[in-house]
Amino acid sequence: xxxxxxxxxxxxxxxxxxxxxxxxxxxxxxxxxxxxxxxxxxxxxxxxxxxxxxxxxxxxxxxxxxxxxxxxxxxxxxxxxxxxxxxxxxxxxxxxxxxxxxxxxxxxxxxxxxxxxxxxxxxxxxxxxxxxxxxxxxxxxxxxxxxxxxxxxxxxxxxxxxxxxxxxxxxxxxxxxxxxxxxxxxxxxxxxxxxxxxxxxxxxxxxxxxxxxxxxxxxxxxxxxxxxxxxxxxxxxxxxxxxxxxxxxxxxxxxxxxxxxxxxxxxxxxxxxxxxxxxxxxxxxxxxxxxx
Numbered sequence: 494x495x496x497x498x499x500x501x502x503x504x505x506x507x508x509x510x511x512x513x514x515x516x517x518x519x520x521x522x523x524x525x526x527x528x529x530x531x532x533x534x535x536x537x538x539x540x541x542x543x544x545x546x547x548x549x550x551x552x553x554x555x556x557x558x559x560x561x562x563x564x565x566x567x568x569x570x571x572x573x574x575x576x577x578x579x580x581x582x583x584x585x586x587x588x589x590x591x592x593x594x595x596x597x598x599x600x601x602x603x604x605x606x607x608x609x610x611x612x613x614x615x616x617x618x619x620x621x622x623x624x625x626x627x628x629x630x631x632x633x634x635x636x637x638x639x640x641x642x643x644x645x646x647x648x649x650x651x652x653x654x655x656x657x658x659x660x661x662x663x664x665x666x667x668x669x670x671x672x673x674x675x676x677x678x679x680x681x682x683x684x685x686x687x688x689x690x691x692x693x694x695x696x697x698x699x700x701x702x703x704x705x706x707x708x709x710x711x712x713x714x715x716x717x718x719x720x721x722x723x724x725x726x727x728x729x730x731x732x733x734x735x736x737x738x739x740x741x742x743x744x745x746x747x748x749x750x751x752x753x754x755x756x757x758x759x760x761x762x763x764x765x766x767x768x769x770x771x772x773x774x775x776x777x778x779x780x781x782x783x784x785x
Contacts, residue, residue: 529746532731537740540679543653545645546765546779547578548623549716550609550616552590553600556704561620561638562715568645575649577763577781578716579691581605583616590619593700595710600697605718608725612774624648626767626774633774653778654680659762663785668757670784672722672747674764676730682737686777687727688745690764692719692784694755719755722747727769751784760784 547565551558562580569576582590582600592599609616613623613634621636629635629644660673674690693716701712730745731737751757765779 530730531744531746532734533742534738534740535677535742538656538677538679540652541656542575543649543651544574544657544779544781545576545648546625546763546776547576547645548608548613548626549578549580550583550613550619550621551580552582552619553593553596553700553714554590554702555619556702557638558620559701559703559709559712561622561641564638564641566715568642572649574781576645577765577779579693579718579763580714580716581609581718583609593702593708595708596700598697598699600699600714600717602718602720604721604725608721611725625776627776652680654678654682655766655778657764657766657778657780659764659780659782661762661782661784663751663757665757668751668753670749670751670757670762672749672762674745674747674780676743676766676778678737678739678741678743681739683735684768684773685732685770686730686737687767687769688723688730688764689725689727689767690722690745690747690762692722692749692751693717693761693763694719695759695761697759716761719752719760722749727767757785 549561549565551562565576565578582602583606584601585606612626615634620638621634622638622641623633624635624641624644625648626633627648635641635644656677656679658675661670663670672690674688695715697714697717698711699714701709703709730743734741751760761781761783763779763781765776767776768774
C-alpha cells in the first residue's frame with residue numbers, strides 16, 4: 494500500500510511523459526539495493542507551505558527531554574503535517590546519556606552521533622535541537638527548549654523554493670521498501686542542493702528518567718532515528734544544472750531492506766532538501782510518509 498504526503502495527478506501524468514527524456518544513471522550503494530535519479534521540466538507548481546525539520550537530540554537519562562518531546566508533539570498537533578521530527582540518541586555529549594537503568598533497547602546510533610559532530614559540534618547538555626538548521630541567536634543549535642516554539646512559528650511563515658512529497662511501498666515477503674522522493678522547484682535556485690533521507694521508528698516503549706528521580710518504565714519514544722539512507726552530509730542533486738529553474742522536477746527512487754528488529758508499521762520516511770555550503774546548512778523543505 495502506498496502512502497502519499499500530497500497528491501498531484503498532474504505531476505504523476507507529467508512524470509510518465511517526461512521521465513524518459515531526462516533520466517540519470519542507476520547507482521549501487523551498500524545501504525540501498527538501487528538508487529535511480531530522474532529529472533524533467535514541467536509546468537511550475539503552486540508554492541505549498543513550508544514544512545519544518547526538527548533534529549531533536551534526546552536521551553533516556555535526560556530528565557528534561559520528555560518535556561521537550563511533549564512540547565514538539567503539541568506544536569505538531571497544532572500544525573498538522575507541518576513538523577517532521579527526527580529524534581537522535583547519541584553516544585557522546587558532555588554528559589553520557591546512556592539508556593536508563595532496566596532498559597530493553599539502546600536507541601543510540603552511530604549515525605546520529607556522527608551527524609551531531611558534523612552539524613552541531615557544540616552539542617552538550619540535552620535536550621537540544623536544530624530547527625531547519627537555521628540560525629537563531631547566532632547558532633543553529635537551540636539549547637533552550639522553552640524558546641523552540643517561537644522559532645518554529647517564525648520558520649512556518651518562511652517561503653520555501655520547492656515542494657516535496659514521498660511515496661513509499663513495502664514488500665512484506667522481502668522486507669524491502671521502495672521509496673520515491675519527489676522535489677518540484679517553484680523558484681529558480683542557483684546554489685548547490687542536497688537531499689537527505691532518513692528512516693525513523695515511532696512508539697517504542699522503554700524506560701525513561703524524569704526529574705526528581707522519577708522513572709517511567711513504559712515511556713513512549715517518538716520519531717527515533719533508525720538509519721540514514723543517504724550520506725549524513727546529504728547527497729548532492731542536479732549537480733549538472735547550474736540553476737534549478739522553477740518547474741524543474743527531481744525524483745530519487747531508493748530501495749532499502751528494513752531491519753528485522755524494527756516494526757515496519759511504526760516506521761516513517763523523512764526527507765529534506767538543504768544547503769551544505771560553508772556555514773549555510775539551512776533546510777529548505779521537508780516531507781514525511783509512513784513506510785507502509
